[in-house]
Amino acid sequence: MRRASREWQRLGERCMERLLFAGSLSGIVTLGAMVVFTFAAGLPVILRTGLGRFLLGQHWRPLEGEFGIAAMVVGSVFVTLGALAAAVPLGLGTAILLSEFAPPWVRRIARPAVELLAGIPSVVYGFYGLVVIVPLIRQHLGGVGFSILAGSVILAVMILPTLITIALDSLRQVPDSYRQGSLALGATRWQTVRRVVLPAARSGVVAAVVLGAGRAVGETMAVLMVTGNVAVLPESILSPVRTLTGNIALEMGYAAGEHQQALFASGIVLFILTMILNGLIQLRRVGRVAR
Amino acid sequence: MINVLGRQGRPLEGQLEQRAKMRTENLCVYYGSLLAVKYVSLPVVRHSVTALIGPSGCGKSTFLRALNRMNEVIPGARTEGRVLLDGHDIHDPSLDVADLRRRVGMVFQQPNPFPMSVYDNVAYGLRIQGIRDRATLDRIVENSLREAALWDEVKDRMRRSALELSGGQQQRLVIARVLAVRPEVILMDEPASALDPVSTARLEDLIHDLKREYTIVIVTHNMRQAARVSDWTAFMLNGELIEYGPTERIFTNPSDPRTEAYITGRFG
Numbered sequence: 001m002r003r004a005s006r007e008w009q010r011l012g013e014r015c016m017e018r019l020l021f022a023g024s025l026s027g028i029v030t031l032g033a034m035v036v037f038t039f040a041a042g043l044p045v046i047l048r049t050g051l052g053r054f055l056l057g058q059h060w061r062p063l064e065g066e067f068g069i070a071a072m073v074v075g076s077v078f079v080t081l082g083a084l085a086a087a088v089p090l091g092l093g094t095a096i097l098l099s100e101f102a103p104p105w106v107r108r109i110a111r112p113a114v115e116l117l118a119g120i121p122s123v124v125y126g127f128y129g130l131v132v133i134v135p136l137i138r139q140h141l142g143g144v145g146f147s148i149l150a151g152s153v154i155l156a157v158m159i160l161p162t163l164i165t166i167a168l169d170s171l172r173q174v175p176d177s178y179r180q181g182s183l184a185l186g187a188t189r190w191q192t193v194r195r196v197v198l199p200a201a202r203s204g205v206v207a208a209v210v211l212g213a214g215r216a217v218g219e220t221m222a223v224l225m226v227t228g229n230v231a232v233l234p235e236s237i238l239s240p241v242r243t244l245t246g247n248i249a250l251e252m253g254y255a256a257g258e259h260q261q262a263l264f265a266s267g268i269v270l271f272i273l274t275m276i277l278n279g280l281i282q283l284r285r286v287g288r289v290a291r
Numbered sequence: 292m293i294n295v296l297g298r299q300g301r302p303l304e305g306q307l308e309q310r311a312k313m314r315t316e317n318l319c320v321y322y323g324s325l326l327a328v329k330y331v332s333l334p335v336v337r338h339s340v341t342a343l344i345g346p347s348g349c350g351k352s353t354f355l356r357a358l359n360r361m362n363e364v365i366p367g368a369r370t371e372g373r374v375l376l377d378g379h380d381i382h383d384p385s386l387d388v389a390d391l392r393r394r395v396g397m398v399f400q401q402p403n404p405f406p407m408s409v410y411d412n413v414a415y416g417l418r419i420q421g422i423r424d425r426a427t428l429d430r431i432v433e434n435s436l437r438e439a440a441l442w443d444e445v446k447d448r449m450r451r452s453a454l455e456l457s458g459g460q461q462q463r464l465v466i467a468r469v470l471a472v473r474p475e476v477i478l479m480d481e482p483a484s485a486l487d488p489v490s491t492a493r494l495e496d497l498i499h500d501l502k503r504e505y506t507i508v509i510v511t512h513n514m515r516q517a518a519r520v521s522d523w524t525a526f527m528l529n530g531e532l533i534e535y536g537p538t539e540r541i542f543t544n545p546s547d548p549r550t551e552a553y554i555t556g557r558f559g
Contacts, residue, residue, distance in 0.1 A: 103366065177403035181465070184361060185416040185472060186393030195419065200406050 038271065042264030054265065060231040062251065062259040069266050071233045075148070075241030076273075078234065079223060080216040082152025083159060088209055090156070091163030095208075098164075099171035100193050111168065118161035126225030129154040134226055143238035146228030151241070154222050159212040166211060170204020171197060207281050214277045217270065220245035244270050311375075312337040312476060312506040313358060313395075318372035320353050320362055327353045329530040330372070335476070340498060340507045342521035342538065344514060346553070350530040351510045355478050358508065359395035360388055376476070393420075396474035400481045402461035404453035404468075409445050412453045412464055416472035431471050438504075439467035440497050459490025463497065470501075477501065479509040483516065495520050514554055518542050526550045 046054050049067050057068015094114075098107050133153050138145030174197050182192040198205065220243075228240025229250060242250075248263050255263050311334035320328040328350040335341050335358075343351040353362065360381060362368040374381045381391050393416070404412050413432045422428060432449075436442040441463040445456070453464055462482055469477055479498070483491040498507060498520050511517050517524055517538065524541040526533045526549075534541065534550045545551045 175403075177399060177401060178405055180361065180364060180399065181403040181405065181468075182415070182419075183364060184359065184392050184397040184399075185419070185468065186389045186391075187416075187419045188389055191419045195415070196405050 035271070038264055038267050041261055042266075042268045045258060045261040045265045046268070055269070058233060060247075062255065062262060065258060067258075067262040067265070069244065069247070069269065071231050072242050072244045072247050072266065073269065074233055075227070076217055076243040076245070076270075078148050078237070079151040079155060079227065079241065079243055080213055082148055082237065083155035083216045084209065084213055086152060086156035087159050087163055087212060091160050091208070091212070092167055092205065094160075094164050095167035095171055096193060096198075099168055100189065100197065111165070114161050114164050117157075118165075122158065122219060122222040123225075125154050125158055126222035129222060129226035137238065141238055144228060144240060146226060146240045148227065148234055148237045148239060148241050150226040151223045151243070152237075154226055155216045155219060158219060158222060159215050162215055163208045163212045166208035167201075167205050170201040170208070173204065174200045210277050210281050214274050217273055217277070218245060220249050224249055244273075310334075310336045312377065314375050315354075315357070316373040316375070318354070318357060318374060319370070320350070320357050321369040321371075322353075322365070323367045327530055328357065331527075331530075331532045333525055333532055333535055335506060335508055336523055337506050338502055338504075339522040340502050340509060340520050341523040341525065342517035343508065343510045343525050343527060344512070344517050344553070345527035345533075347512065349527045351527045352480050354527065355480055355508060355510050356397075358476070358478055359392050359397055361392070361397060363388070393472050394474055395476045395478060396469035396472065398462070398465055398469060398477065398479040398482045401485055402458055402465050404456070404461050404464050406452065406454055408450050409453050409456070409464060410449040413467050413471050416468060420472070432467075435467040435471040436464075438470050438501070439463045440493065440500075441467055457490070459486050459493060462486060462490070462494060466497065466501075470505075474505065476506045476508065479507065481510050481512060484512070491516070514542075526553060528553070 045067060049057070054067060054069060055073065056070050057066070058070050059066050059068045060071060098110055102110070129150055133150045134145035134147075136145075137143065137147060137150055141149070178196050178200060179192055182196045183189070187195070223243050224246040227243065227246065229242040229246050230240045231242045231247065232239075234241045244266050247266055251259070252263055313335040315331055315333050318328060318331045318333075319326060331354060333354075343355060345351050356362045357370055358374060358381075360370075362370060370382070376391070376395065379386065381395075405415065407415075410432055413435050414428050417428055417431060433442060433446075436445060441460060444460060445464070448455075453461065456464060462485075466477075466482075483494050486494060495516065498509065501507060502522075509517075509520065521538045523535070524538040525535040526541065526545075526547075528549055534545060534547045536546075541550065542554055545554060
């Protein structure tokens, strides 16, 4: 009797192992399939146009067979940089305040509140941008309002939760003994943060910024709703732009043939951009271990 | 209230008054509603080593941390009574707490070098004071490391991470870091508890050498260590100071039965 139940247990164990293995394998296979499919669909167009002309070409006339994505690359990069310029000081400042200066009960309230911010659907952010931010820019700064600035502001708010929570976690992981050692040497709290805590948390803080950038590059809906989506090189931060993600979302409905391939090709560019960002974090990790 | 007796059993109060670098008067430390240190009045004699002994949780570390206001880092901690440094109350609002901590340095139980190079660790306290001059930094770093008996072991690896050093070396590095800011008093909270016997012996030799220049207060749970390194010993129990006097007398002829019970190993 007992032996039989032991047998069953072992069988169940093996089944479970197989199931989990299959589960994790399916994730990897899906990723691999998507990479292969995207490259297969997009690469021919890049090769035909030439990598240089594809990346640096200023004219996107898909119906005439001219595929230059420079304006979109610039759009994505500028919207992202603008978002980082606003979100990094704000996010790091918040994380430092919560980690180093605020009493624990503030942290217990503020952290879930920030996480809640991440749960709002991006279309809601976009709608808010459309109704509030775009008119504000139009009235006070000029232009049509649909602009790099509008996209950056919305993106900044959207990546704040990522930035704050990851930076906060890495600051909290710095051992208290470092803080005490610094204070006991006559350092002020701010000196302690700047000279000991932040350097010790540096890799986590960098990861927070890079992951935030990754999220900003990949965000589609909210940006699409506020940037105006003109596929032309912008002249100022008040000019409308189209991002790589926006381009795909806008045209996928009617694109066919080479046009569709060109959209996949911009997908490849996005994919490589995110790979580079993630690679930056990995490089740092490897570097730390090697030291 | 406390029985302070000299080597021959003579009261020492008046004499100690003049030789005290620091002293506490009815010092109380609360953690929330818990009274962790109860009305402790204790002198810290200049250029000597004072050992605080007692069982775990008797308040000796808390008392130590009250001497440079490090308890204030702990939420809910509160201090009452006076702590005098050269006759001035360290709680005086005109006194800068960062300046106090520079004058009264601290070495912790676990070696806590910062995750930076050996050199940057020792130079840290100087840099936060705004000292930038390379030659000055080099000179003080070297002197401090020599004083902490670590120079010969690290002079060829000043740029390497301090975290690569052994535990004993790290603890001496932390002492060098404290010495670099020229403190007047050094507080040590069980500095040898994480060290092996050889490193402990080196540390005790170092403490012995340091008392010529500095005033040292050391918390230890190791009574033989207290007997070896200290000139004065204070025995604490449940937050109260039970007995204080010259180390030799405390260990040979304690006047309180609880002190005797503790040092002969009957509890703690």
